[in-house]
Amino acid sequence: MPHAGIESHVPYCDAMSRDLFPVTKNLIYLNHAALGPLSTRAYEAMERHARDQRDFGALHWREWYAEYDHLRASAARLIGAEANEIAILKNTSEGLSFVAEGYRWQQGENVITTQLEFPSNYTPWKRLERRGVECRIAVLPTVEAIEPLMDRRTRIVTVSSVAFHNGFTADLEAIGALCAQRGVLFCVDAIQSVGVLPIDVRKANVAFLAADGHKWMCGPESAAIFYVAREHRDRLDVLESGWTNVDRRGKFLQCSVDLLPDARRFEAGSLNTNGIYGLRAAIDLLLETGIEKIAADAIRVSTKLADGLEAIGWRVASPRPIRSAIIGAFPPGVERSMLQWHRHLEKNGVICAPREGMLRFSPHFYNDDGEIAKVLDLLSSRA
Numbered sequence: 528m529p530h531a532g533i534e535s536h537v538p539y540c541d542a543m544s545r546d547l548f549p550v551t552k553n554l555i556y557l558n559h560a561a562l563g564p565l566s567t568r569a570y571e572a573m574e575r576h577a578r579d580q581r582d583f584g585a586l587h588w589r590e591w592y593a594e595y596d597h598l599r600a601s602a603a604r605l606i607g608a609e610a611n612e613i614a615i616l617k618n619t620s621e622g623l624s625f626v627a628e629g630y631r632w633q634q635g636e637n638v639i640t641t642q643l644e645f646p647s648n649y650t651p652w653k654r655l656e657r658r659g660v661e662c663r664i665a666v667l668p669t670v671e672a673i674e675p676l677m678d679r680r681t682r683i684v685t686v687s688s689v690a691f692h693n694g695f696t697a698d699l700e701a702i703g704a705l706c707a708q709r710g711v712l713f714c715v716d717a718i719q720s721v722g723v724l725p726i727d728v729r730k731a732n733v734a735f736l737a738a739d740g741h742k743w744m745c746g747p748e749s750a751a752i753f754y755v756a757r758e759h760r761d762r763l764d765v766l767e768s769g770w771t772n773v774d775r776r777g778k779f780l781q782c783s784v785d786l787l788p789d790a791r792r793f794e795a796g797s798l799n800t801n802g803i804y805g806l807r808a809a810i811d812l813l814l815e816t817g818i819e820k821i822a823a824d825a826i827r828v829s830t831k832l833a834d835g836l837e838a839i840g841w842r843v844a845s846p847r848p849i850r851s852a853i854i855g856a857f858p859p860g861v862e863r864s865m866l867q868w869h870r871h872l873e874k875n876g877v878i879c880a881p882r883e884g885m886l887r888f889s890p891h892f893y894n895d896d897g898e899i900a901k902v903l904d905l906l907s908s909r910a
Contacts, residue, residue: 544893547812548745555877555898557832560691560719560853560889563745565805572808573747576801591800598807599790602752605810605818606717606736607727611789612760614753615798619718620647622737622753623685625793626714627651629763630683634659638683639676641665643690648716652685668697670705677705683712688726689719692882694829694845694853696724703732712759718742721752722810723825723852723891725818734759740802743852743891746809750802755790769795816892824892825852828899832888835903844885855885868909875905 545551550564565573576594579587599613616622627638628651638652642664652662665672668686677684684706686697699715706713712734720726722743728736736754740746755763765772765786772792775782786792813821830849833856837843840859845851858868869881879888890899 544816545895548893551893553876555894555901557888557890557894557898557902558878558880559723559743559745559891560887561742561880562748563722563742563891565747566745566809566812568812569746569805569809573801573805576804580801591803594800594803594807595798598803598810601807601810601814602754604814605726606721606752606754607729608754609757612754612757614755614790614793615803616737616751616753616793617749617799618751619716619737619739620651622735622751623648623714623716624651625753625766626683626685626735626737626763627655629766630712631762631764632658632660632682635661636680636682637661637663637678638685639663639665639673639681640685641668641672641687643668643692643695644687645691645716645718647718648685648687667695668702670698670701673702674705677709677711681709681711683714685714685716687716687719688721689724689851689853691719691853692885692887693855694719694849694851696720696846696850699726699731699733703730707732712762719853720851722813722821723818724822728754728756735763740806740809744806744809744813745891746806747799747802749799750806753790753793755793757789760790760792765792765795767793767795771796771798821892825890825894826850828852828890828892828894828896829854829888831896832890832899832902835899836906839903839907841906852889852891854888855882856888857885863909868906871909872902872905877902877905 547566548564550556556564599610602613603610640652663676665676673684689696703713713732714735715733717736717738721738734756739751741748772787772795773783774785774787826849829852833843833849833854836856842857844855858865865881868886879886
């Protein structure tokens, strides 16, 4: 029996989904846009590795390194990439910063982002102004809003696949086609979609993508995937140097400084091995379940929630039709603040998040109609 490897599992079926997420026994958990709970698969993989390190130290390091390769392969399958295009980083911010600071800008060039971005996909680009790079802000992540801002000095367009607060879902293929037509690189902050919505980086002409594993992939924190299209790999300077992203050729003393030829060049030191075990198991569960099915189930439950909120007087800010699993809604009246509503739900075992003056609900594929009904009953009884 392997010391820390992933065990084989029977195929996923609907009846098993909630049992795979023990959080369902304790809470109505609608906060995946902040942090996803670990499945039993992810937890057990991490526990096996932790026990292995506890009992055997580094004896099985070869198995650990093989797990890195398994994660890259699984992540590549999830987004339509190749394993050698995937680097393992600690978070989305790191990946986006690698693009912003690693691209070889010339003074007077510009990057386009949008008004709907989380700080991770705003601050790295805005800080480029110190280097003479203009950061242009589109109203929405749409072709109609982005194209008028593009000119011959536009080098990168960067958007969130799904807006963190209201679930606005970008048409990545349309934006990617525009970028290809104009010779502009396309960068995506995909943390709010990978794991719950399908994405194909090749079809969408994505050059760079970053996504943490701890939200919709339901993996641990400090384990993220960073995709760099092979044809654009050499367009980024590598910002960090270490002992794992160079071709040492077996040497440690005065080793070669030649970068590895694939995306591992962005992995400059020891990785979060325990997190890698958890994330690989989490992604494999998604692949086993089927991302199309996951998306359909999550959007159906989210639409039911949005419809129910409107029926009891809440104003839903998420665009219709619902295309993501993030529902942002404003409470009715002025008698109670948004934070009071949030506390009321949390006190009754419903976990969501206050964002931008709204309550943000973010269910996943294993949430069910009964949970949505309970949430609506709690809100109605408080009205």
